[in-house]
Amino acid sequence: MSHCKICTSPTNDIITFGGMPVANGFINVVGQDEFVFDLTVSFCTHCFMVQLKETVPPEKMFNDHYHFMSSTSQGMAVHFEGNAKEIIDRLAGRPDSFVVELGCNDGPMLKHIAAKGIRHLGVEPSGNVADLAQKNNVRVLKEFFNQKTAAQIVQKDGQADVICGSNVFCHIEDIHSVFTGISVLLKEDGYVYFEDPYLMDIVEQSSFDQIYDEHVFYYSGLSVRELAKRHQLELVDMVHQDVHGGSMRYYLKKGAGYTVHPRVEEFIAREKSLKLDQPAGYASFKDHVNQICHQLRHTLEEIKHKGSRIVGYGATSKSTTLLNYAKIGPALVDYISDNTPYKINKFTPGMHIPIRSYETFLEDQPAYTLLLAWNHRREILEKEKEYRRKGGKFITFFPAVTIE
Ligand code: DWN
Numbered sequence: 001m002s003h004c005k006i007c008t009s010p011t012n013d014i015i016t017f018g019g020m021p022v023a024n025g026f027i028n029v030v031g032q033d034e035f036v037f038d039l040t041v042s043f044c045t046h047c048f049m050v051q052l053k054e055t056v057p058p059e060k061m062f063n064d065h066y067h068f069m070s071s072t073s074q075g076m077a078v079h080f081e082g083n084a085k086e087i088i089d090r091l092a093g094r095p096d097s098f099v100v101e102l103g104c105n106d107g108p109m110l111k112h113i114a115a116k117g118i119r120h121l122g123v124e125p126s127g128n129v130a131d132l133a134q135k136n137n138v139r140v141l142k143e144f145f146n147q148k149t150a151a152q153i154v155q156k157d158g159q160a161d162v163i164c165g166s167n168v169f170c171h172i173e174d175i176h177s178v179f180t181g182i183s184v185l186l187k188e189d190g191y192v193y194f195e196d197p198y199l200m201d202i203v204e205q206s207s208f209d210q211i212y213d214e215h216v217f218y219y220s221g222l223s224v225r226e227l228a229k230r231h232q233l234e235l236v237d238m239v240h241q242d243v244h245g246g247s248m249r250y251y252l253k254k255g256a257g258y259t260v261h262p263r264v265e266e267f268i269a270r271e272k273s274l275k276l277d278q279p280a281g282y283a284s285f286k287d288h289v290n291q292i293c294h295q296l297r298h299t300l301e302e303i304k305h306k307g308s309r310i311v312g313y314g315a316t317s318k319s320t321t322l323l324n325y326a327k328i329g330p331a332l333v334d335y336i337s338d339n340t341p342y343k344i345n346k347f348t349p350g351m352h353i354p355i356r357s358y359e360t361f362l363e364d365q366p367a368y369t370l371l372l373a374w375n376h377r378r379e380i381l382e383k384e385k386e387y388r389r390k391g392g393k394f395i396t397f398f399p400a401v402t403i404e
Pocket of ligand 1: 068072073074168214244313314315317318337339340358373375376379
């Protein structure tokens with residue numbers, strides 16, 4: 001029996017994927033040692049948090065060889081610029097404001113804050129991406145964020161008007177230390193926002209590839225409201241984001257008694273109508289996941305049987321779960337094209353599919369392309385109009401396998 005990382009109550013398992021390598025553990029040579037852990041997701045009936053049962057030490061995931069760069073997607077660049085604009089608008093009229101972003105990656109959001117001359121700090125433990133942020137004129141502290149780092153920041157820069165994080169809060173197992181840090185760092189009238197993949201989207205689409213080592217928590221309005229209360233914060237708004245397969249942005253303020261936007265109750269009511277506050281809401285998830293894996297393997301095998309070639313598009317972190325659980329390797333997918341220089345000529349964790357440059361894909365024009373970066377579907381289909389015009393087809397798989 002395992003216990004909730006938030007409230008220590010016993011948890012119920014939702015699905016087990018078995019032994020899984022770390023999602024960004026791309027290897028240089030096949031045969032190289034790979035760290036494997038048991039990937040299981042569980043649910044706490046007491047505080048409603050969906051979470052990984054076994055976790056990987058943060059240093060094994062976020063280090064000087066982190067493979068994911070936020071700026072690889074044009075769509076996300078636009079999204080982060082929008083986030084920066086919202087902060088700039090909200091801070092208008094507040095003198096000498098200070099913005100802190102946790103996990104700023106290579107700086108796609110903070111570079112816009114920096115360009116406006118607003119005081120800011122990115123807290124980023126992955127040294128290689130932090131260096132890139134600095135090249136974008138972003139001020140960075142290369143550390144994990146917690147109470148101690150928060151106190152250091154306050155001593156040097158004072159308290160923050162805004163503390164934010166995109167695709168970061170769900171990565172941190174010791175989330176209590178982050179919230180304790182927030183209570184130290186945030187001004188009384190400041191606000192926090194964070195956005196992460198939304199549990200309701202994951203359950204509704206069965207998008208199980210969002211489940212991997214880096215994603216320790218799968219947040220909902222139900223769980224965030226409880227977590228916030230424990231740290232004397234109030235969930236005051238929720239805004240759905242059409243990125244990364246469906247994300248939710250949560251806004252929190254210090255204390256209680258604020259006017260809470262009616263959207264919060266509406267989202268929580270929808271979550272309850274799907275029974276995400278009880279084990280019944282997760283009962284069919286495993287069957288849906290297994291159906292998708294079966295259908296996808298069958299589709300790929302049929303295509304290969306007919307003599308066509310398949311390549312992958314986007315060596316995503318999330319595809320580690322899909323490829324390993326559905327047992328999709330180089331016998332089905334020749335290679336995966338990716339635009340991250342750091343990933344080229346490496347092999348995917350566990351299934352060892354080679355990664356090739358985008359130029360390879362363009363020259364190759366394979367008949368079928370498995371869209372592993374399905375969360376960037378709109379952007380990629382737009383970019384690959386010519387490939388499709390010439391007859392190339394994309395295969396997607398959530399909520400069901402589709403060829404388009
Ligand atoms: O939370 C996380 C999310 C936000 O980012 C992290 N834990 C790690 C990472 O997850 P991911 O690797 O699954 O994210 P993406 O954004 O789905 O990765 C897209 C991959 O596809 C990148 O390697 C870049 C590549 N790509 C490409 O080759 N051509 C992406 C686009 C849009 C393209 O046109």
